[in-house]
Amino acid sequence: MLRTWRNSDLVAFAAMNADPLVMEFFPKTLSHGESAESYKRITTFIKENGFGFFAAEEKKSKAFAGFIGFSRPAFTSYFTPCIEIGWRLDRRFWSRGLATEGANACLKYGFSSLGIKEVVSFTSKLNTKSINVMRKIGMKFEGEFEHPNLEEGHILRTHVLYKISDLSHSYEEAP
Numbered sequence: 001m002l003r004t005w006r007n008s009d010l011v012a013f014a015a016m017n018a019d020p021l022v023m024e025f026f027p028k029t030l031s032h033g034e035s036a037e038s039y040k041r042i043t044t045f046i047k048e049n050g051f052g053f054f055a056a057e058e059k060k061s062k063a064f065a066g067f068i069g070f071s072r073p074a075f076t077s078y079f080t081p082c083i084e085i086g087w088r089l090d091r092r093f094w095s096r097g098l099a100t101e102g103a104n105a106c107l108k109y110g111f112s113s114l115g116i117k118e119v120v121s122f123t124s125k126l127n128t129k130s131i132n133v134m135r136k137i138g139m140k141f142e143g144e145f146e147h148p149n150l151e152e153g154h155i156l157r158t159h160v161l162y163k164i165s166d167l168s169h170s171y172e173e174a175p
Helices: 008-015 031-050 098-114 128-136
Strands: 055-057 063-070 084-089 118-124 139-145 157-167
Touching: 008 031, 008 063, 008 084, 031 055, 055 084, 063 098, 084 098, 098 128, 098 157, 118 128, 128 157
Parallel strands: 084 118
Antiparallel strands: 055 063, 063 084, 118 157, 139 157
C-alpha cells in the first residue's frame, strides 16, 4: 500500500538506508542524520508538487516497507528535466512483487490523475533487480549514460535509462 509519510517512518527509513545490501547500487549508505535530511526533502517535495516518493507499507502487517513514486532528478543530462519513477525497499520485502505492484499503481496515477505524459527510470547498469522491475512495468530501454554525480571510473557511474509514455502503458495489474 502506498501512503503519505508519517514521522514514525523515520526510524525504519534510516535503518533501510543504513543497510549495505539495500544501498548496494548507491554511492554509500546513509547515516541517521542523512536519512532525516532525505525524509525532509521527500516530504517537502510531495507538499510542493502533489506527488513524490510515497511511503510503502505491507498491507498485511502495516510495516514500513520503503518508498515508491516519482521525483524530478536534480542533475542535468540529455533527458532532463523529466519525471522519474523510483523505489527503494527494505530487504525484508524484496522478491514479493511489491516494487512492481507499487510502480504500476504510481504509473496509473501519474498518467490518469496527474497528466504526466512520460516517465523515466534509471539505475546503475549493474542493478539487475531494478532493471527487471522497469521491464515488468512496461518501460523500454533507451540507452546508457554516465551519471554526472559520480566521478569518472566509479563502478556505478554507467547507468541505464528506461522510459514509458502514457500511450504505451496498459495499466495491467501486477502479477
